[in-house]
Amino acid sequence: MKRGDQQYNALAERIGRLHLQQRLGIEQEHVKQIFGRGRNFFHIENWYSVHALMRLCFRLAGIYERGRHNAADIRVCENEVFIPDLPAGLDGFTILQLSDIHVDMSDAISRALNQRVTTVKYDLCVITGDFRARTYGSFDAVLQGMVKLKSALKGEVLGILGNHDFIEMVPGLEELGVRMLLNESALIEHNGEHLYVVGVDDTHYYQVDNLDKAASAIPAESITILLSHSPELYRQAAHSDINLMLSGHTHGGQVCLPGGFALTYNINAPRRMGRGVWRYHGLQGYTSVGSGTCVVDVRYNCPPEITLHRLRCGGQGG
Structure with missing residues (x-):
């Protein structure tokens, strides 16, 4: 995407020239980067020789196929969110959250996800970032995979970009x-x-989120759901009249010790925000472990998920 292109001009008019310029510039710096900028000094996603070594280690340990089976065994998790003063007409409103789907990583996982979403009922679907596995290069396989996933989904689908996603993907996804x-x-x-529903651009690597701008048109005391790829925006969200913040990015650790203990969540946030339900002051949050995988298509002691968030009247949150 270059300045003067029709898609460039359309996005620049929509989100602002400076936001688009920053996004594209950082994307170019990020290409094939293993060490350097961002929240993390080391970007293992881009060190593909290490990926092959990890697969070899899992094979030699005799657990690779079990890990691949685990990664395709997608669970349905349910989360009831109690909101004071929730209008009666929204009581029971259900949001299906998909996160870190990485549709170009594994055909087996993508098939499992496409099948799983057809088994649940919901009023709105949201995808909280990381549509693809690689962090650079062609995304044709992502759009092809999204054709199949979108056909399995019902009703309106909203999405945000993650740290693996390029902004050039937006026109294709919206088509x-x-x-x-x-x-x-x-x-x-x-x-x-x-x-x-408020959606911010990636706050983890690109750091081009702008919650003020995203929520500027929302009337006071409205019921508001925030989509942020990483939970790292929790402080700002807690003081922005957000009722519920939905995030992902962490994969729940993906490869965990027995008992589900994650070695790292790769976030600049309290560890308790690395997976599942959490609270910060009056803010209610949920960090999905995601349905896809990164680096290697395995999971251990950390089942993948899709999540149904059901809004309910009452409670102490909000």
Whole structure:
């Protein structure tokens, strides 16, 4: 995507020239980078010789195939979110969260995800970033995989970019019917009531999130759901009248010790925010372990998931 291109101009008008310029510039610096900028000094996703070595180690240990089986055994998790003053028409409103789907990583995992989403009922689907496995290069395989996933999903689908995703993917994803939120918000109507979904650009590596801009058009005291690829935005969200923050990025550790103990969550946030339900002051949050895999297509002691968040009246949050 270059200055003057039709897609460049359309995105620049939509999200602002400076945001687009920053995103594209950092993307170019990030290509094939193993050591350097971002929240992390070491980017293992880009060191592909290490990926092969890890697969070899799992094979020699005799656990590789078990790990691949684990990675395709996608669970359905449910989370009830109690919100004071939730309008009666939104009681029971259900959000399906998919995260870190990495659709170009493994055909077996993608097939399992496509099948699993057809078994659940929901009112809205959100995808909290990392559509692809690699962090650079062609994303044709991602768009091809998304054709199949989108056909398995029902109703409206909203998405945000993760640290693996290039902004050049946005036009293709939106042509498939995935509405991408780039520091933007969407109004959702249901049973005569409405809520807002705010989506910020990647806060982990690119650090081009802008919650102020994304939520600027939302009336006070509205029911508001925030999509942020990483939970690292928790402080700002807690003081922004957000009712629920949905994140991913961590994979729950992906390869964990017995008992699900993760060696790292790769986030600049408290460890308790690395997976599942958490709270910070009045903010309710949930960090999905995701349905895909990164680096190697295995999981140990950390089952993949899709998540149903059901809004309920009452409780102490908000």
